[in-house]
Amino acid sequence: NAGVTQTPKFQVLKTGQSMTLQCAQDMNHEYMSWYRQDPGMGLRLIHYSVGAGITDQGEVPNGYNVSRSTTEDFPLRLLSAAPSQTSVYFCASRRMGQGWHEQYFGPGTRLTVT
Amino acid sequence: GENVEQHPSTLSVQEGDSAVIKCTYSDSASNYFPWYKQELGKGPQLIIDIRSNVGEKKDQRIAVTLNKTAKHFSLHITETQPEDSAVYFCAASGSGGSNYKLTFGKGTLLTVNP
Numbered sequence: 101n102a103g104v105t106q107t108p109k110f111q112v113l114k115t116g117q118s119m120t121l122q123c124a125q126d127m128n129h130e131y132m133s134w135y136r137q138d139p140g141m142g143l144r145l146i147h148y149s150v151g152a153g154i155t156d157q158g159e160v161p162n163g164y165n166v167s168r169s170t171t172e173d174f175p176l177r178l179l180s181a182a183p184s185q186t187s188v189y190f191c192a193s194r195r196m197g198q199g200w201h202e203q204y205f206g207p208g209t210r211l212t213v214t
Numbered sequence: 215g216e217n218v219e220q221h222p223s224t225l226s227v228q229e230g231d232s233a234v235i236k237c238t239y240s241d242s243a244s245n246y247f248p249w250y251k252q253e254l255g256k257g258p259q260l261i262i263d264i265r266s267n268v269g270e271k272k273d274q275r276i277a278v279t280l281n282k283t284a285k286h287f288s289l290h291i292t293e294t295q296p297e298d299s300a301v302y303f304c305a306a307s308g309s310g311g312s313n314y315k316l317t318f319g320k321g322t323l324l325t326v327n328p
Contacts, residue, residue: 142320200246205257
């Protein structure tokens, strides 16, 4: 298993540009989520999905869109990048069902918006 | 929603000493408390977790304790080694309509000095 994969690893954008951060998992996990990590702020939830066709907002959703057309993929879209979106982005997935199961994180995408 | 406070933000110990990181949570219905280790340039990785029906759990040099009445839980690392140096995050599950989300603390940078 590759686990959770993310592309690209690094990205530099200019203000106003758009881009999509890719996330895929090969563990057949129902739950997938996106976090951003900023210095001193921990991991903050942006959006999450509990299955194909189902998404919901997390703590900091503004400026980001998501969709979930397959179980494996959960892309994060920045429609008009802003310097405040400079951060490290992590995708995560876990199995759902009775109780809680281990959540696996991808290696991250470091995004800089100038 | 759930709120998680984590202390200290930085911790420096000598190799062989013990390290303790503490977290408090606000939602008394939270029932799952994982701890993650994040090495430089990598995604967080689960190291231990505890559920609300258990007061303590150990895995070799790592232990977690949970006090539901006081709403706090702690990570204990004994006989620390340089490879334990990393950022550690605690997290707590939500409840009710938030039970798909993990809320993270802001992290503790642990440095183990040889």
